Amino acid sequence: MSYWSSAAEQLTGHTGEFATGESIARLLPGYGPPRADDGRGEDEIRVERADGSALLLRRRYHPLRDREGAARGRLEVLTAIETIGTPLAEADVEILHGLLTREPAMKQVFRLIRNVAETEATVLVRGESGTGKELVARAVHAESHRAREPFLAVNCAALAPSLLESELFGHVRGAFTGAVRSHAGLFQRADGGTLFLDEVAELPLELQAKLLRVLQERSFVPVGGDRMLSVDVRIVAATHRSLRDAVREGRFREDLMYRLRVVPLFLPPLRERRRDIGLLLWHFIERHNARGLRRIVRIDPDAMRRLLDHAWPGNVRELQNVVEYAFAVGRGEVLELDDLPPEFRDERAGPQTSMEAVPDEADRIRTALRQSGGRIDQAARLLQMSRATLWRKRKKLGV
Known part of the structure; x- marks a missing residue:
């Protein structure tokens, strides 16, 4: 546990009231105990400040002992060497086709993406809304030999069953009222590439049999058609809910579930990626900075604490929207607490x-x-x- 001085407040951006009694490792991501924990010494460490920027520190330390000589703690003197910039500069950050992380769980997802992309296996991405399921699908496509071919996506929950069937499999002229010309569906247009089926658990039962046939035989018949079309399409599906639960409830075919979840990928929610909050925050800030309407170079510690303590039910998408809100309503180089949406300010008296x-x-x-x-x-x-x-x-x- 730590006791915070006024100089430590200025150096790290954390107030003494907030920091005293907290774990130093929680307050300063990247912090680790000295190697020579039982003696005097000096080393250099890289930590993350309250505003998410990276800081290179020189640390001098020596033990604190009681009258009997037993260790009772450690005194550390930290001196800033260099402010490195945003967390994107840190060596442990990994980036993959628009996805970025420093969390081991997400890095494992990145490894699975690269490995499965070398195969033709069907992938099922599980994760809450806003966790980046389509970005994962695009990464699988971009890492595969299909990268130069089309990547197409459809939200299975966004269209009525009749429209979804036509969108997926196409229709011939005269197939139904209003079909004045033939229409090539997504499977036909994605031939040679990848088709992303978002919210696949919402796919109507009558279309599940047709999708199963495409997966098994790589062929289908357009709506109103009388001849089979062959396609070579890799399927990446995604859902926020358990397909096994949908099978038990009679809303999803068990044979199709097994066809879709050959390789399941689970995306952790942002609340379980605490070290990524500052990283992603600065990533989105820099994107807005590049547009030139406002440039944020620092985050007020109160605002940063509110961001770090937020539950992020909308995950990365919510964080992206918060940054967009801040650039729309605020001015100046510092992101203040008042620049955040009302629910962040209300949390104090919530x-x-x-x-x-x-x-x-x-x-x-x-x-x-x-x-x-x-x-x-x-x-x-x-x-x-x-x-x-x-x-x-x-x-x-x-x-």
Whole structure:
């Protein structure tokens, strides 16, 4: 545990009130104990400040002992050598086709992407809304031998079944009212490349059999057609829900599930990627900085703490939107707390009532919405679920 001086506040960006009693490793990602922990010495370390920038420090240290000579702690003197810049400059950051991380769990996902891309295996990407499932699909495509061929995507939950069938498999002229010309579907247009089926769990049962046939035989018949078309398409599917649960509920074919999840990839939510929050934050800031309307070079420590403590139910997409909001409403080189969306500022006086005391799920949702004043983000945090999950439960329960 640590005790923070005023000089440490200036150096790290963390206030003493916030930092005292906290683990140094949590406060300063990249910090590690001295190698010679039982003696005096000097070394250099790279840590992350409260605003997400990287800092190279010289550390001098010696042990603190009681009268009997027993170790009671350690005194460290930190001196700034160089402010390196944003976290993107750090050596442990890994980037893959628009995805970036310093977290071991995500780096393992990157390794799986590279390995599976060398094969023809069908990939199923699991993850909450906003975690970057389409970016993963694009990375699989870009790392494969199909990279020069088309990459096409469709959200299976966004279209009515009749429209989705035509969009996927195409139709011939006269197949239905309004079909004044033939239409090549996504499978035909993606021939030789990759087709990304987002929210595949929402695919209607009547279309699941047709998709299974494409996966098994690499052929299909367009709507209203009478001849088989052959295609060579790699499928990457994605879902925020368990296909096994959908199979048990009778909403998804078991044989299709096994065909789709040959290689499952699980994307961790942003709340489990705490070291990536500052990294991604600066990534999106630099993208907006390049547009020239506003340039942010520093983040106020209060704002950074609020960002680090946020539950991020909308994951990376929510973080991206927060940065866009900050550039739209704020001015100046410092990202202030007032530049963040209202739910971040309201967290100081936000409702703290536990939802565990309300047993019925519909009542729990109503209570959370009432306590949050109808703010979906805050209600989702109270319920410890994502915005998308809250939306689905409200729809299901009629709340």
